[in-house]
Amino acid sequence: MTRPSPPDRDQLLDQQRLAVVLAPGLLTLVEDLGRTTGAAIGLPTAGAMDRAALRLANRLVGNPESAAGLEVVLGGLELRAVSELVVAVTGAVVEVRVDGRAVDSHRPIWVGSGQHLWLGRPASGLRVMVAIAGGIAGDELCGSVSSSPTARLGRPPLVAGEELISAGLADGRGWQTSDVTAAVAGGGSCVVSVLPGPRDDWFADISELSRAVWRVSTDCDRVGIRLQGPGLTRRSMAPVVTGAQLPSEAQLPSEAQLSSEAQLPSEAVVRGSVQVPPDGQPLIFLNDHPVTGGYPVIGVVDEQGCDRLAQVRPGDQVRCVWLPRPGWAR
Amino acid sequence: MTRQVVPGTSTLATSVTDPAAVGQVTVRLLPLGATGVLIDGGDQPTRRRLVAAIEAAAIAEVVEVVPAAVTVALRVAEPSQVAGLVERLRSVIVPTLQAPGVASTRVSSATPASPAAPVVVCPVVYDGPDVAEVCAAWSITRAELVAWHTGQQWTCDFTGFLPGFGYLVADHPRWVARRATPRTRIPAGAVGLASDYCGIYPSASPGGWQVIGRTDLALFDPARTPAALLGAGTRVRFEQAR
Numbered sequence A: 001m002t003r004p005s006p007p008d009r010d011q012l013l014d015q016q017r018l019a020v021v022l023a024p025g026l027l028t029l030v031e032d033l034g035r036t037t038g039a040a041i042g043l044p045t046a047g048a049m050d051r052a053a054l055r056l057a058n059r060l061v062g063n064p065e066s067a068a069g070l071e072v073v074l075g076g077l078e079l080r081a082v083s084e085l086v087v088a089v090t091g092a093v094v095e096v097r098v099d100g101r102a103v104d105s106h107r108p109i110w111v112g113s114g115q116h117l118w119l120g121r122p123a124s125g126l127r128v129m130v131a132i133a134g135g136i137a138g139d140e141l142c143g144s145v146s147s148s149p150t151a152r153l154g155r156p157p158l159v160a161g162e163e164l165i166s167a168g169l170a171d172g173r174g175w176q177t178s179d180v181t182a183a184v185a186g187g188g189s190c191v192v193s194v195l196p197g198p199r200d201d202w203f204a205d206i207s208e209l210s211r212a213v214w215r216v217s218t219d220c221d222r223v224g225i226r227l228q229g230p231g232l233t234r235r236s237m238a239p240v241v242t243g244a245q246l247p248s249e250a251q252l253p254s255e256a257q258l259s260s261e262a263q264l265p266s267e268a269v270v271r272g273s274v275q276v277p278p279d280g281q282p283l284i285f286l287n288d289h290p291v292t293g294g295y296p297v298i299g300v301v302d303e304q305g306c307d308r309l310a311q312v313r314p315g316d317q318v319r320c321v322w323l324p325r326p327g328w329a330r
Numbered sequence B: 001m002t003r004q005v006v007p008g009t010s011t012l013a014t015s016v017t018d019p020a021a022v023g024q025v026t027v028r029l030l031p032l033g034a035t036g037v038l039i040d041g042g043d044q045p046t047r048r049r050l051v052a053a054i055e056a057a058a059i060a061e062v063v064e065v066v067p068a069a070v071t072v073a074l075r076v077a078e079p080s081q082v083a084g085l086v087e088r089l090r091s092v093i094v095p096t097l098q099a100p101g102v103a104s105t106r107v108s109s110a111t112p113a114s115p116a117a118p119v120v121v122c123p124v125v126y127d128g129p130d131v132a133e134v135c136a137a138w139s140i141t142r143a144e145l146v147a148w149h150t151g152q153q154w155t156c157d158f159t160g161f162l163p164g165f166g167y168l169v170a171d172h173p174r175w176v177a178r179r180a181t182p183r184t185r186i187p188a189g190a191v192g193l194a195s196d197y198c199g200i201y202p203s204a205s206p207g208g209w210q211v212i213g214r215t216d217l218a219l220f221d222p223a224r225t226p227a228a229l230l231g232a233g234t235r236v237r238f239e240q241a242r
Helices: A009-014 A051-061 A207-211 A255-261 A303-309 B044-057 B079-098 B131-138 B142-150
Strands: A017-024 A027-031 A069-073 A077-081 A085-091 A096-098 A101-103 A109-111 A116-119 A127-132 A163-165 A189-196 A214-220 A224-228 A273-275 A283-285 A297-301 A317-322 B003-007 B025-031 B036-040 B062-067 B071-076 B120-124 B154-159 B166-170 B183-186 B190-194 B197-200 B205-207 B210-214 B235-240
Touching: A017 A027, A051 A069, A051 A085, A051 A127, A051 A303, A085 A116, A096 A109, A189 A303, A207 A317, A297 A303, A297 A317, B025 B079, B036 B079, B044 B062, B044 B071, B044 B079, B071 B079, B131 B142, B131 B210, B142 B235
Parallel strands: A189 A317, B003 B025, B120 B235
Antiparallel strands: A017 A077, A017 A163, A027 A069, A069 A127, A077 A116, A085 A109, A085 A127, A096 A101, A096 A116, A189 A297, A214 A224, A214 A317, A224 A283, A273 A283, A273 A297, B025 B036, B036 B071, B062 B071, B154 B166, B154 B235, B166 B197, B183 B205, B190 B197, B190 B210
């Protein structure tokens, strides 16, 4: 049985202008599901930090899952619709109001032309996703309109007065949705699953990662999260890789220097990489990670774990659980 | 010379190569998340040959290739495709290693620069926070550091890390360790050293490189063609700005 649909869907999507930003909140960015190419020229994956939340919000408004929406840190966003909108709010649980009237998050919401959409501030969790039927238009770079503010890529954080334009994405599915959604508060403390490698063999005891209760430091943004805890011990006599091309006048490190500060030539890192500098405090790279890094990566947090990490705040606890090695790597 | 491909294991493998290496060289295949494989060639010449062979093989399920100093990372779309990729890689890599290679001990084996390409000139103010530490590590004066940096040609070996970033190798390289604790934020324009590379930060970023100076040169501009000034093979010269 189809849902009743007051506005005609095609009428909505023909409107080019969607809304005007009245208040941008703390930090609001336009994000889609990121790019799948561009690493060779140093472009980060970028895209929504809580990918599952964006996918859900897009399904709820009938968009393709990869359509660009808004990533709102700690809520506080206020928009005035300039055409009829269908909106969904997911991610961290917040109060949502249309012209002051309370509405549900994690549902499709109709916002009439001229009406105000207001988001409160989440009690827990960090990032709220807002999808608008039609998607949000932007300039594409390697197939994505996403923003990486540290790298100054994509649209800068929204400011009051800016307009949101429709990307015109209609996939003809109408208002039917099969999702059963419940607003589940994220953040606080979380457990993430970690795949071993590529450089787990640089560490004396990988169970140090899973035994510790890690605390999220204040270094916590779209690039990554630095964890505080007992520290990860390197294996002594860690592998040395010296290039055959080093000429004799290069000053090579001493043996003692090598075992405590062994250097890894820069190599590719991915979203979720748990990178460990010599001080032993792990850094988990997230969406705006640099394409390569020179400290060993003990393991990689899986996709669901990275989505959970999108909702943690400084001071929250993180625990890690090791997944088994893939069969080909045993 | 025996070469073999081994799957990544948790046992330690030391691989110290020297210019006259004769014996076993191991290429390791390591897991990189659910959809990635990191191929560790152990040294730069092996990496270059691996990258060439993999690109020539045009493996259909590979969606991205990320070369770096001594490794190349491959990514597929679905985790279920990784095991098949590993099998395919064995058949590509083993013949590559068995083919006679050029024994090379100089950085001139870096991706050759196109003779027609212009040299990128980068003006630098040498007042970085790590000048003293680098000079102490090499027992040289600041003036000697500037002379070493500006007095020779640099070549971009590969790109990545950040948009516009290139890993530059020198004709007369020197080696310095990365910082034990990376900085949370290195400003855009910073000129840094790590191992035997020089790099210029096109935008602010966390990093562990030793910062020796800063430049105003815009290495990356999405509105410009080309967006990135540095590509593999681009030649660079530094000059001291006032």
